[in-house]
Amino acid sequence: MPRSLDGLVLAPVADQAPGQVGTRTRFTYHEQDDEIWAEYAGGDVVRGYLVGTREGDLLDFRYVQLRRDGTTSSGHCASAVVELPDGRLRLEESWEWESQAGGGTSVVEQIARSAP
Structure with missing residues (x-):
């Protein structure tokens, strides 16, 4: 059975073009049954x-997202969940804008929890 993404925080490993997600973006995932949201x-x-x-x-x-410049954008993404050797999860993504031209690939990885 695949590991759940519920409650995990992931971040991109590289910056995309300006106005898009980047290494400072944080995704908080939720999962219930076969539904996923963040x-x-x-x-x-x-x-x-x-x-x-x-x-x-x-x-x-x-x-769908709201940018700092006040513009909005939306698109579609297909991702593969991969478990890394250290046990963290990675999403290998292929995405395309629906509100504008363009698309590409990206990788987001689970942020390691710091020790208590």
């Missing part, structure tokens, strides 16, 4: 949401 913010993104489904280690979702 809130995200940081860097050029004031507020963002994603919602979709999970089938095994594959995620399929739509996202």
Whole structure:
């Protein structure tokens, strides 16, 4: 059975183009049954949401975000969940804008919890 994303915080490993998610963006994931959703913010993104489904280690979702410059954008993303050697989870993503031209790939990884 695949590991749940529920309650995990993930961050991009590299910056995208200006006005998009970057290494300062944090995604907080939620999961129930085959439903997946997250809130995200940081860097050029004031507020963002994603919602979709999970089938095994594959995620399929739509996202929408508000940027610091006051513009909004939305798109579609398909992600593969990969477990890293240290036990953290990584999402390998292929995305495309629906509100504007463009698309690409990105990687987000679970932020390691600090020791108490």
